[in-house]
Amino acid sequence: MAKFEPVLLARIGKPDSALLETYQRDGGYSALKKALGMAPEEIINTVKDSGLRGRGGAGFPTGLKWTFLPKGHPGPIYLAINADESEPGTFNNRILMEEDPHQIIEGIIISCFAIKSNKSFLYLRYEYGKSYRALENAVNECYAAGILGDNVMGSGFKCDIVLHRGAAAYICGEETGLIESLEGKRAWPRIKPPFPAIEGAFRKPTIVNNIETMACVVHIVNKGVEWFKSMGVPADPNNPRDAGSYGPKLYCLSGHVNKPGCYEVPLGITARQLIDEYGGGVPNGRGIKAVVPGGISMGFLSASELDTPLDFNGPGKVGCLGLGTAAVVVIDDQTSMVDVLYNCCRFFSHESCGQCTPCREGTAWMTKIMHRIRSGQGEMRDLDLLAEVAGSIGIIPGTTICGLSDGAAWPVKNAIKKFRPEFEEYIQSKRSTIKPAELLAVH
Ligand SMILES: Cc1cc2nc3c(=O)[nH]c(=O)nc-3n(C[C@H](O)[C@H](O)[C@H](O)COP(=O)(O)O)c2cc1C
Numbered sequence: 001m002a003k004f005e006p007v008l009l010a011r012i013g014k015p016d017s018a019l020l021e022t023y024q025r026d027g028g029y030s031a032l033k034k035a036l037g038m039a040p041e042e043i044i045n046t047v048k049d050s051g052l053r054g055r056g057g058a059g060f061p062t063g064l065k066w067t068f069l070p071k072g073h074p075g076p077i078y079l080a081i082n083a084d085e086s087e088p089g090t091f092n093n094r095i096l097m098e099e100d101p102h103q104i105i106e107g108i109i110i111s112c113f114a115i116k117s118n119k120s121f122l123y124l125r126y127e128y129g130k131s132y133r134a135l136e137n138a139v140n141e142c143y144a145a146g147i148l149g150d151n152v153m154g155s156g157f158k159c160d161i162v163l164h165r166g167a168a169a170y171i172c173g174e175e176t177g178l179i180e181s182l183e184g185k186r187a188w189p190r191i192k193p194p195f196p197a198i199e200g201a202f203r204k205p206t207i208v209n210n211i212e213t214m215a216c217v218v219h220i221v222n223k224g225v226e227w228f229k230s231m232g233v234p235a236d237p238n239n240p241r242d243a244g245s246y247g248p249k250l251y252c253l254s255g256h257v258n259k260p261g262c263y264e265v266p267l268g269i270t271a272r273q274l275i276d277e278y279g280g281g282v283p284n285g286r287g288i289k290a291v292v293p294g295g296i297s298m299g300f301l302s303a304s305e306l307d308t309p310l311d312f313n314g315p316g317k318v319g320c321l322g323l324g325t326a327a328v329v330v331i332d333d334q335t336s337m338v339d340v341l342y343n344c345c346r347f348f349s350h351e352s353c354g355q356c357t358p359c360r361e362g363t364a365w366m367t368k369i370m371h372r373i374r375s376g377q378g379e380m381r382d383l384d385l386l387a388e389v390a391g392s393i394g395i396i397p398g399t400t401i402c403g404l405s406d407g408a409a410w411p412v413k414n415a416i417k418k419f420r421p422e423f424e425e426y427i428q429s430k431r432s433t434i435k436p437a438e439l440l441a442v443h
């Protein structure tokens with residue numbers, strides 16, 4: 001493979017990188033010009049052939065999702081862009097939006113043209129004020145330059161982008177929660193089917209895609225399918241269900257590393273390579289106890305699993321839920337997994353929207369049990385109880401509407417299985433690591 005050249009982050013850190021003038025000077029909007037000369041179906045096929053899988057967490061093939069739209073629909077068809085980015089440790093969307101908003105806008109217009117949509121809603125979390133301002137300015141620049149509006153680059157294609165600031169909740173990132181919130185309602189995920197491609201925002205066919213997915217579309221159109229497929233991990237020819245893991249990926253590295261940051265590398269780098277070669281290892285010469293492979297909802301890799309490739313299949317092979325958002329959080333050997341797991345449980349319990357009893361009650365009970373353990377009053381049987389609750393909530397056992405509860409269950413399942421001796425030692429010691437102020441925070 002040729003030497004890897006970052007494309008998604010290529011402009012980050014350059015002076016005035018968020019402005020139209022510099023974006024165009026760097027070749028920006030040439031992919032859009034090219035796309036406008038193609039047939040929409042040709043663009044969909046190009047994205048399909050590239051093997052691009054959504055970067056928002058689920059890894060669903062992007063081109064395939066686009067083909068689920070009803071054929072010959074009179075419209076409107078909507079493209080909803082998911083910039084809720086609430087998975088702990090994830091910040092790649094923010095960097096793209098703040099530093100290179102035109103890259104995103106170019107991807108959105110190309111995608112709208114491909115799916116025959118004239119309107120995109122870009123839904124971003126409320127806390128992202130700087131992203132919002134950068135996008136707002138970039139969108140205004142595009143309208144003034146005729147890149148957005150009734151006649152995109154003189155092609156006759158109409159495209160509008162509406163920026164929508166969310167109300168700041170993790171569940172607003174779930175695609176149907178996002179759509180409900182966009183419609184001005186509480187972000188309660190919808191029962192599927194119908195999937196958004198059939199009935200989405202304002203009951204119209206809607207494609208939901210992530211910010212990084214949009215950035216990838218630009219480079220696929222510009223550089224072609226072969227270029228995209230030259231990176232990553234090819235599909236297993238013996239597994240017809242494997243869609244492969246192609247292209248560059250933004251990995252967010254945080255926690256106990258010397259050089260935390262957002263790194264662009266081909267899909268499939270191992271956790272160890274990422275931590276050592278990009279993150280500069282763990283501070284103070286400490287060892288690694290655990291690594292979150294892609295946001296806490298994916299669970300944990302143990303120290304013996306660090307050579308796991310971080311592609312769409314790798315983490316699943318060692319018992320994690322998947323690659324998720326590729327937010328890699330390093331936990332050193334001085335950190336208590338009891339504390340880590342308690343924090344995970346508390347987060348999901350707080351963020352559960354409450355519609356489904358197994359999720360609402362399960363996440364709350366897991367938090368209470370973890371609090372009991374941390375306060376020195378845990379019993380050995382609590383570990384089996386935690387595993388039982390975690391095994392009973394989520395889409396995978398088929399008890400809930402959305403995947404938040406799977407995300408809540410996985411860190412519990414992984415921690416109890418992979419770090420059980422540490423939990424047992426903690427329970428036997430009857431010690432408490434709860435600080436007085438924390439008592440107020442327990443539900
Ligand atoms: C609880 C929950 C939270 C989610 N949060 C996000 C998010 O913040 N951003 C995102 O792009 N996808 C998020 N997703 C995944 C979306 O539902 C959806 O799959 C994604 O936006 C599709 O875009 P993609 O195909 O480009 O990846 C979340 C899913 C769940 C279950």
Ligand code: SF4
Binds near residue numbers: 171351360
């Ligand atoms: S699984 Fe949890 S977050 Fe998702 S809809 Fe049900 S209660 Fe809400």
